[in-house]
Amino acid sequence: xxxxxTPSSPPVTVVVDAMGGDFGPPETVSGAVQALGxxxxxxxxxxxxxxxxxxxxxxxxxxxxxxxxxxxxxIGDDEHPIEALRRKPDSSIVTATKLVKAGKADVLVSMxxxxxxxxxxxxxxxxxxxxxxxxxxxxxxxxxxNTVLVDMGSNVDCRPPLLLxxxxxxxxxxxxxxxxxxxxxGLLSVGAEEAKGNRQVQESFQVLASSHLNFIGNVEGMDxxxxxxxxxxxxxxxxxxxxxxxxxxxxxxxxFVEKRLESSLPPEDLARISFDLWQTTNLPRTMGxxxxxxxxxxxxxxxxxxxxxxxxxxxxxxxxxxxxxVESLREELASLDQNRPEPSLRAHG
Amino acid sequence: xxxxxTPSSPPVTVVVDAMGGDFGPPETVSGAVQALGxxxxxxxxxxxxxxxxxxxxxxxxxxxxxxxxxxxxxIGDDEHPIEALRRKPDSSIVTATKLVKAGKADVLVSMxxxxxxxxxxxxxxxxxxxxxxxxxxxxxxxxxxNTVLVDMGSNVDCRPPLLLxxxxxxxxxxxxxxxxxxxxxGLLSVGAEEAKGNRQVQESFQVLASSHLNFIGNVEGMDxxxxxxxxxxxxxxxxxxxxxxxxxxxxxxxxFVEKRLESSLPPEDLARISFDLWQTTNLPRTMGxxxxxxxxxxxxxxxxxxxxxxxxxxxxxxxxxxxxxVESLREELASLDQNRPEPSLRAHG
Numbered sequence: 001x002x003x004x005x006t007p008s009s010p011p012v013t014v015v016v017d018a019m020g021g022d023f024g025p026p027e028t029v030s031g032a033v034q035a036l037g038x039x040x041x042x043x044x045x046x047x048x049x050x051x052x053x054x055x056x057x058x059x060x061x062x063x064x065x066x067x068x069x070x071x072x073x074x075i076g077d078d079e080h081p082i083e084a085l086r087r088k089p090d091s092s093i094v095t096a097t098k099l100v101k102a103g104k105a106d107v108l109v110s111m112x113x114x115x116x117x118x119x120x121x122x123x124x125x126x127x128x129x130x131x132x133x134x135x136x137x138x139x140x141x142x143x144x145x146n147t148v149l150v151d152m153g154s155n156v157d158c159r160p161p162l163l164l165x166x167x168x169x170x171x172x173x174x175x176x177x178x179x180x181x182x183x184x185x186g187l188l189s190v191g192a193e194e195a196k197g198n199r200q201v202q203e204s205f206q207v208l209a210s211s212h213l214n215f216i217g218n219v220e221g222m223d224x225x226x227x228x229x230x231x232x233x234x235x236x237x238x239x240x241x242x243x244x245x246x247x248x249x250x251x252x253x254x255x256f257v258e259k260r261l262e263s264s265l266p267p268e269d270l271a272r273i274s275f276d277l278w279q280t281t282n283l284p285r286t287m288g289x290x291x292x293x294x295x296x297x298x299x300x301x302x303x304x305x306x307x308x309x310x311x312x313x314x315x316x317x318x319x320x321x322x323x324x325x326v327e328s329l330r331e332e333l334a335s336l337d338q339n340r341p342e343p344s345l346r347a348h349g
Numbered sequence: 350x351x352x353x354x355t356p357s358s359p360p361v362t363v364v365v366d367a368m369g370g371d372f373g374p375p376e377t378v379s380g381a382v383q384a385l386g387x388x389x390x391x392x393x394x395x396x397x398x399x400x401x402x403x404x405x406x407x408x409x410x411x412x413x414x415x416x417x418x419x420x421x422x423x424i425g426d427d428e429h430p431i432e433a434l435r436r437k438p439d440s441s442i443v444t445a446t447k448l449v450k451a452g453k454a455d456v457l458v459s460m461x462x463x464x465x466x467x468x469x470x471x472x473x474x475x476x477x478x479x480x481x482x483x484x485x486x487x488x489x490x491x492x493x494x495n496t497v498l499v500d501m502g503s504n505v506d507c508r509p510p511l512l513l514x515x516x517x518x519x520x521x522x523x524x525x526x527x528x529x530x531x532x533x534x535g536l537l538s539v540g541a542e543e544a545k546g547n548r549q550v551q552e553s554f555q556v557l558a559s560s561h562l563n564f565i566g567n568v569e570g571m572d573x574x575x576x577x578x579x580x581x582x583x584x585x586x587x588x589x590x591x592x593x594x595x596x597x598x599x600x601x602x603x604x605f606v607e608k609r610l611e612s613s614l615p616p617e618d619l620a621r622i623s624f625d626l627w628q629t630t631n632l633p634r635t636m637g638x639x640x641x642x643x644x645x646x647x648x649x650x651x652x653x654x655x656x657x658x659x660x661x662x663x664x665x666x667x668x669x670x671x672x673x674x675v676e677s678l679r680e681e682l683a684s685l686d687q688n689r690p691e692p693s694l695r696a697h698g
Contacts, residue, residue: 189590190589237587240570245591
């Protein structure tokens with residue numbers, strides 16, 4: 001395991017958008033307090049002070065190492081992220097992001113809305129030089145915990161140079177965070193041969209093949225489970241569909257197994273296997289996904305996360321910050337920009 | 350269940366490419382003979398007569414209702430389908446398809462290569478009027494056996510009018526084969542709102558919304574499990590990735606459950622639940638997928654099918670033929686062509 005902050009290193013300050021996610025303070029505050037027990041961190045909880053305080057009191061009132069910063073308004077999943085940022089400049093996600101920008105917090109953790117959290121990070125923290133859009137990357141399957149998927153965000157219609165950037169970011173994440181030496185990068189397609197795939201993939205194949213990355217060629221849907229690649233690259237359209245599909249399938253298979261085994265297993269064993277099966281298909285719910293490519297340590301969690309998932313996302317954020325991943329990613333993009341092989345392709349889209 | 354051929358109706362003649370799939374005659378012949386027991390069919394087995402005869406003898410030598418037609422050569426997964434068709438005009442798949450064209454067989458069942466089987470059907474049987482390319486459609490998940498996915502073939506880079514055709518074909522299949530009245534058609538995207546998705550999806554949304562289909566809008570990855578739509582439409586790039594991903598995940602989760610339960614269940618129960626879990630994520634392996642849009646009843650199976658999957662694909666083919674689905678699909682495409690709302694969009698791609 002990578003080195004964690006020791007008691008002698010200074011505490012990491014984590015700001016949590018307490019109003020975010022599907023459940024708000026009852027889960028976010030509880031998850032944050034849970035994380036307090038396992039890390040040398042200070043917490044900043046942004047949102048409605050009364051609601052946050054009520055939850056803290058409910059949890060036995062931990063106040064040491066916890067600060068509340070009030071905000072006004074919440075941005076929902078149904079709002080257009082950029083418009084909402086303008087209309088709600090004091091909303092919880094904007095306030096939380098500004099604390100990172102001002103250097104008052106080291107890590108931002110948000111359970112969504114994903115769109116507003118991404119937009120807020122892009123506008124307030126800024127993009128890394130040479131990057132058009134950030135992506136969400138990380139392992140997403142409990143049965144393949146060392147396979148990184150980029151993009152899990154929703155960057156649709158990605159041009160090849162953007163997919164190359166995502167591949168580079170995912171590669172650094174795999175190398176530093178998962179300690180995989182020289183990560184193998186695969187491009188998700190419908191066949192292993194170079195000629196297989198849609199136009200986007202065929203063009204991206206060339207761009208990846210001429211890069212300095214350890215590109216192994218196209219991989220297919222089953223290769224999330226075959227250990228052929230450490231980083232699998234696709235646009236956010238396919239990535240988002242895969243993630244939501246997996247969640248749905250995991251839930252359906254949990255029910256399937258529960259039903260099939262209800263007469264052969266005691267209820268508590270049944271509940272445990274069903275939960276494990278569900279969880280193994282829902283890794284981002286337990287550890288969040290870092291937003292790669294913005295100038296700051298930002299981890300986004302799934303909107304439906306409960307306290308455990310929020311604590312997990314905080315854990316990811318603390319490790320991400322302590323490893324100095326923002327700096328590593330920035331260096332990688334800079335080297336990519338120098339080596340970018342096919343500038344003519346950039347004008348395409 | 351739809352009516353099956355009764356003993357008084359004439360037998361259906363099924364031609365099987367005995368050389369196809371990953372295993373060839375040992376599995377294809379065995380699967381075909383298995384199907385012979387449950388249907389009023391005649392079998393035509395195309396391939397190397399010696400190998401086929403050896404398998405038939407091995408199975409106790411059924412010869413009644415079985416005819417062997419010799420062929421020369423097999424087209425593999427690694428060959429370019431169209432070139433291979435030209436180079437191997439007497440190959441098993443070409444010979445088998447010609448028997449359907451000549452009216453000597455009613456149904457073609459092939460375990461692949463998928464590319465060669467599709468190309469052979471397109472060139473020899475021909476496309477239905479108004480269609481650019483055929484698609485593979487059908488249910489693909491045991492946990493969602495009434496949700497039809499189109500395209501499971503590999504039609505990448507589909508323009509909106511082609512996706513509309515696929516939606517119409519899938520809709521007829523759901524109505525006739527699965528007996529779903531007025532099937533709800535959903536377009537696979539990254540959010541339910543009309544504006545969500547890549548350019549292809551945004552344009553296709555408009556085309557589907559102006560069609561006579563029962564279009565319910567965008568659906569997301571989890572909606573394969575939420576019963577929001579009966580037919581889910583995506584291009585073959587996404588469809589192929591989803592299918593292969595599901596197969597891989599099913600296998601991984603079977604192993605996961607086996608390992609988790611090895612101390613709590615007797616070995617035979619463990620093997621059964623593991624197999625069931627695998628099978629429920631691999632429906633096309635048990636029933637094949639019809640090739641929608643060609644002038645003939647063609648069912649394609651998964652290359653890795655064993656005898657049971659081949660018998661299942663034959664079952665699908667016999668029902669498909671007996672229901673007169675080719676005629677229904679042809680009528681649907683003709684009505685679509687009359688009603689096609691946005692001819693200007695057809696010039697785009």
